[in-house]
Amino acid sequence: MEPIYVSQKDMLEICQDGDKYFLRYPTFNITCPEVIREIPKEAADSYMSGEHTGKELMTYAQYGFWKSKKQYTQDESDKLFIEDHPSFILKNPENSRCLFTAEEFKQIVTQAIVSELEPSELDAIGIVDSHLELLLVDPVGWEEEIEAVHLEILQEKINNYIHFLESKQYVARYGDKFDKKVIHITFQYSPSDNGLAFLAAVQKVLQPTDMSLKIELPDDDTLPEKKNLSVNVSHPNHDQEKVSQEQYLQIKKEYKIRLGLVIFLFTIFAILSVVLIFNLSRFIPLAATAMGTVVPFNHFLLVPLWEEKKEIEKEHPEWKKLSTSGVKVPSSESSKRTLACIGTVVALFFSFAMLYRPVKANKPIPSIEEINKIPKLDRKAPKTSSSSSSERANSSDSGASSSTEESTKSESSGTESSKEETHNYDFHLPGVDDEELRRVIDRSKKDFRENHAKEQTTE
Incomplete structure (x- = not known):
């Protein structure tokens, strides 16, 4: 197929393929950028001749x-072209509005937006960050002439998305274990x-459910106010987000639970520290353990929740009096603080077990009454002491023979007295047998007498 006539003015080509003629011209449409139609030779000749x-x-x-050229006006030609290609009316609806009646214009705009948005179709679906996400792409502009129709068709498509989630049509392919389901809308x-007010209203309707909107806008520095508003609608964790009453009650209940856990952990730490101090054990490592467990628990799990709760209460002070009874906390939040609390308790008790050294119990000091009850040693003076002393005095004055006799008598009398004394021991020592005690005493007495006799002989 070879071109035989090219018109730069009308932006068309007439091509010939054997005995057939074809007209080729651009449409400026991405889906169908060019049109090629067969025409008779007479039509091609009529155009090339200028008719x-x-x-x-x-x-x-x-x-x-x-x-003929005289029968068609420019407006009629434009109208025919737009009717042929309805999507072109979205490029400049303000100029095209005058070509149609109100009913015709609405009909063509509806046809064009439906072809772009396809409200009965699901653009994309997938799992993102462990939650189900449905993608909705909106390539249509927001000119005043088409805004009402645009909102109507966008609402229809969002309703179809919500119905898709509520009827759980995704379960067969993706399952149903999702904490939340997100409708992600991307605007060209x-x-x-x-439009933003409509999106905010949709978000408010979805707040009591497990569904939410996520809005993505194009980069446009000329619309800062719209950007801020859209972020509030699309990002649930933003500081300026308007949370629902149920979300506030969940935050309030979780805050109370975490506050109780922090008090409980600090109480355990205080008790264990007191026990270590009273037992003279090291308690500084336990304090270091608490700094690494209890303090981070308070800083990362309690303080952010408290700040978020305060921000919401500034906007809605009347919510402070609401009761949290019957409110269910999301499982992700409850499991987070439960695991952190268990780990903190285990760390504290493990440190305590490593540091605890009980003080050895000292024996009590006996009282005066107990001392008085202890058996006393009752030592009796031997009877031969006076007689032996008198005999020593007499022996010093007498001769050698009489001294020998007296000494013999004293020994015999001492032996008799010793025999007599061995049977008169009235005292006892704890832990010592009576027989052994007698032997020790007799031996000591015998040694004493022998030493005394040697001293007498020496004198």
């Missing part, structure tokens, strides 16, 4: 008839104020 315009030739190629053009 008909390029618009008329395009109309003839599509419908099989044409009007920044929504108008009415």
Whole structure:
């Protein structure tokens, strides 16, 4: 197929392939950038001779008839072209509005937006960050002339997405174990104020459910206010987000639980520290353990929740009096603080077990009464002490023979007295047998007498 005539003015080509003629011209549409239609040789010759315009030739190629150059006005040609290609009305609806009646314009705009948005179709679905996400792409602008129809069709498509989630049509492919389900809307053009208000209303309706909206706008520095509002709608964790009453009650209940756990952990730490101090054990390592467990628990799990709760109460002070009874906390939050609390308790008790050294119990000091009850040693003076002393005095004055006799008598009398004394021991020592005690005493007495006799002989 070779081109035989090219018109830069009308942006078309007439091509020939054997005995057939074809008209080729661009549409400026991404989905169908070019149109090629077969035309008769007479139509091609009529155009090349100047009898008909390029618009008329395009109309003839599509419908099989044409009007003469004088019969068609420019507006009529534009109207026919837009009716042929409804999506072109979205490029400049303000200029195209005057070509149609109100009913015709709404009908064509609806047809064009439906072809772009496809409200009955699901653009994309997948799992993102452990939650189910449905993607909705909106490539339509927000001009004032088409805004109402745009909102109507967008609402229809969002309702279809919500119905898809509520009817659980995704379960067969993806299962149903999701904490939340997100409808992610991506706009090619920044929504108008009415569009943002509509999205905020949709988000408010979805707050009591497990569904939420996530809005993504194009980069447009000329619309800072709209950006801020859209972020509030699309990002649930933003500081300026308008949370629901149920979300506030969940935060309030979780805060109370975590506050109780922090008090409980500090109480355990205080008790264990007191026990270590009273037992003279090291308690500083236990304090270091608490700094590494209890303090982070308070800083990372309790303080952020407290700050978030305070921010919400500034916007809604009337919510402070609401009761949290019957409110269910999300499982992800409850499991987070439960595991952290168990780990902290285990760390504290493990440190305590490593540091605890009980003090050895000292024996009590006996009282005076107990001392008085202890058996006393009752030592009796031997009877021969006076007689032996007198005999020593007499022996010093007498001669050698009499001293020998007296000494013999004293020994015999001492032996008799010793025999007599061995049977008169009235005292006892704890832990010592009586027989052994007698032997020790007798031996001591015998040694004493022998030493005394040697001293007498020496004198």
